[in-house]
Amino acid sequence: MEIVDKLLAHSRLALSKAITAVENEYDDAVKIMTEIYPHTGNAYVIGITGPPGAGKSTLTDKLAKEYRKRGKTVGIVAIDPTSPYSGGAILGDRIRMMDLMADEGIFVRSMATRGSLGGLSQKAGDAVKLMDAFGMDVVIVETVGVGQSEVDIVKTADTTMVVVIPGMGDDIQAIKAGVLEIGDLFTINKADREGTDKLNIEIEMMLELNPEHVGWRPPINRTVASKGEGIEAVVDSIEAHKAYLIDSGRLAEIRKARIKNEVTAMLNDRVNRYIDKEVVSTDAFDELVVKMQNREIEPYSVVDDIVGKVLK
């Protein structure tokens, strides 16, 4: 495909249009991804999550600059929530990244969650693959750590960084469930604020209690992202985690698990759509439902029947 050839030849416009095709589920999206796939698997993917306003975008901007200093190209996928009321969104991550616009070694894409969060993790994953195929060495995915779905997105990363800030009060308790467990490293941003030491101790205690991290103890870094302080140490920690994953063979394992997850999600999606179209929305199905309602038949054998026919 022309768009794929152009993307592989470093057309930023082609990269952008390809992401749009995936985002909007255009007809050619599958074909683009099919052709792109052999060119993926080279980028190192970093997930950044944390509470709203923690400084994730500011950090992402600074991390991108540090990676550029180290000779790496950087793709960024920044995800913000869609308003449930209007279906619109304000995507405000880019505001912190405007001076990256002058650098050809960087590409930033904003994405809205658009209701279907399950669909989003696939789309975000495809955007990452497109940046990967484009030749970005590092791809950073930023998402607000508020729910399971965001956590799922970040799980598509090789290294996940959880950003926390002092002064959240009991919020640390609130985000403990779900988000804190997934951190391969922790960054206390806004470390210019009071409560940094206390937060550091809290995270340490939490890690102490968490037996999951065998072989790798998540480091805790402190940053003042708005002033660019502590950034080098964060990148060093990310690189240390990467080295650990490679040396221990974990990287291959988690990437295999990720492919399995992705394909499983794609299969589920395909089967769901098929059943929706060929079964659930037919008149025959409606008649069956009425019969069930009248207790003329029961659903269990109906399901057996349908599954027998659909999934031979």
Next chain:
Amino acid sequence: MANVKVLVAKPGLDGHDRGAKVVARALRDAGFEVIYTGIRLTPEQIAEAALQDDVQVVALSLLSGAHNTLFPACVELLKAKGLEDVLVIGGGVIPDADIPGLKAAGVAEVFTPGTPTSNIVDFINANVK
């Protein structure tokens, strides 16, 4: 699922973004995906952001009086980057006398202070490609 994406940007040196933020919120409430890029931007930054987010609309806001150079510069850079179809609209304190020139330079419409935000929404819906 092809939501309309609008980049809201303030080129130039003035630092007041209240108006731009009001517009951004109104556009979000109308169902658009608004990429808010902030203040004190160069046309190059704006055009590059528009390219990377593949927006259909660029909404420029300016109070400093440099619209006659900055708005056309944005239009030109968008074209140079291959974004010929992007709808560029402008807002801010712009004298009536300047509007024909801006339109000739490729700014599709100019909204002066006091314009109801619903006019902007309607214009985008009617003209977006």
